Amino acid sequence: MVDALKNTAAFIGSSAVNLLMEIEDISDELATLVDNEAKQLEVELKLLRTEVSGLKVELEALWKDEQMAEYELTSVFIHRGSSPSWGHYFFYARNLPDKPDEWFKYNDSTVSMAKKEDVLADTTGSTANPYLVSLP
Numbered sequence: 001m002v003d004a005l006k007n008t009a010a011f012i013g014s015s016a017v018n019l020l021m022e023i024e025d026i027s028d029e030l031a032t033l034v035d036n037e038a039k040q041l042e043v044e045l046k047l048l049r050t051e052v053s054g055l056k057v058e059l060e061a062l063w064k065d066e067q068m069a070e071y072e073l074t075s076v077f078i079h080r081g082s083s084p085s086w087g088h089y090f091f092y093a094r095n096l097p098d099k100p101d102e103w104f105k106y107n108d109s110t111v112s113m114a115k116k117e118d119v120l121a122d123t124t125g126s127t128a129n130p131y132l133v134s135l136p
Contacts, residue, residue: 002045005038076119092119 009031074094081087092114095102103114 002038002042005034005041009035009038 074096075091077089077091079087079089090105090107092103092105094100095104101116103116103119105112105114105119
């Protein structure tokens with residue numbers, strides 16, 4: 001978003017746009033306003049990133065001595081690809097509550113049975129990683 005605002009400010013400041021702005025009676029202050037917005041957004045993002053880093057440290061400290069966590073695995077979401085923006089998502093889910101030892105793989109329009117061992121050791125490729133584990 002910051003880059004988009006900076007590019008917009010630069011475009012508005014170009015000579016071709018200045019001519020259009022005179023014709024359309026657009027204020028010369030528009031480029032400055034957009035540029036200031038980009039700078040303000042940069043500052044806010046930096047503060048938020050710092051806060052997120054601090055919160056991660058606090059969470060790690062909170063759970064550092066925890067050796068056991070009781071939970072029941074109900075589903076596993078998998079993303080295959082090198083970017084969250086593209087790739088392929090699918091998931092495994094248990095047949096709860098009736099048959100908790102049965103697992104299903106939901107892959108686009110295909111649903112198939114899956115073994116628990118396959119779910120826990122998914123090897124669909126070097127870029128497939130567990131994405132989200134849902135807990136009851």
